[in-house]
Amino acid sequence: IAGITQAPTSQILAAGRRMTLRCTQDMRHNAMYWYRQDLGLGLRLIHYSNTAGTTGKGEVPDGYSVSRANTDDFPLTLASAVPSQTSVYFCASSGGQTYTFGSGTRLTVV
Amino acid sequence: GENVEQHPSTLSVQEGDSAVIKCTYSDSASNYFPWYKQELGKGPQLIIDIRSNVGEKKDQRIAVTLNKTAKHFSLHITETQPEDSAVYFCAASGYNQGGKLIFGQGTELSVKP
Numbered sequence: 001i002a003g004i005t006q007a008p009t010s011q012i013l014a015a016g017r018r019m020t021l022r023c024t025q026d027m028r029h030n031a032m033y034w035y036r037q038d039l040g041l042g043l044r045l046i047h048y049s050n051t052a053g054t055t056g057k058g059e060v061p062d063g064y065s066v067s068r069a070n071t072d073d074f075p076l077t078l079a080s081a082v083p084s085q086t087s088v089y090f091c092a093s094s095g096g097q098t099y100t101f102g103s104g105t106r107l108t109v110v
Numbered sequence: 111g112e113n114v115e116q117h118p119s120t121l122s123v124q125e126g127d128s129a130v131i132k133c134t135y136s137d138s139a140s141n142y143f144p145w146y147k148q149e150l151g152k153g154p155q156l157i158i159d160i161r162s163n164v165g166e167k168k169d170q171r172i173a174v175t176l177n178k179t180a181k182h183f184s185l186h187i188t189e190t191q192p193e194d195s196a197v198y199f200c201a202a203s204g205y206n207q208g209g210k211l212i213f214g215q216g217t218e219l220s221v222k223p
Contacts, residue, residue: 004153033210040119042199042215043154050208058210090153097142097203099211101153 003027004102006091012108013081021076021105023091031094032074033058034066036087037104043090049074081109112137114202116214124222129190131217133200134182140204143176143183144211148197157198158185190221 007022025032030051035043045058049068063085065077074093078085086109092099113136123129135143141162146154160167160174160183167174176183187194197218201211
């Protein structure tokens with residue numbers, strides 16, 4: 001692993017189903033983030049974690065939850081997916097002000 | 111909270127021409143302004159950044175300028191090449207955002223050979 005790994009790379013999900021997007025980093029960065037990318041809206045922050053054991057809400061947290069049990073992993077869970085959650089999801093980490101992004105998960109909710 | 115506006119949303123230039131992308135921000139306390147490049151199918155990558163104590167920064171063909179009074183900053187790419195084609199995002203952060211980056215809406219740059 002080098003940097004940030006996201007899984008899966010893409011997923012088609014039935015509405016109402018539960019889904020967890022995985023994110024793992026090997027840089028020992030304290031801070032981690034989840035963004036969603038939608039055309040015309042740029043990157044919007046969903047949730048963040050400044051350090052292991054803590055999490056916070058971003059601009060668009062509704063319908064999503066996160067956990068940070070350790071430094072390396074920061075999973076994002078959709079408890080009951082809705083079509084408006086169709087998007088590309090990016091995980092990022094930072095050891096200072098520079099962010100390192102994963103390659104993204106393309107999620108389609110039908 | 112901080113709000114970042116980015117223009118234009120799309121930009122098409124001929125190879126060799128210059129490209130300029132502009133961003134404005136709302137929080138006068140923001141002090142860090144990075145630019146990210148996103149190639150197709152990949153995550154954004156940092157290409158250049160500027161801090162509030164500097165007015166301009168250059169790195170080969172790219173440069174960023176910052177006007178703190180007007181609360182705007184710009185990305186300048188000279189001698190554009192086809193491989194510059196990508197989506198570019200500006201962002202801002204500072205103490206009021208807890209160091210978190212607030213991104214603009216993105217600019218899709220197309221460089222035509």
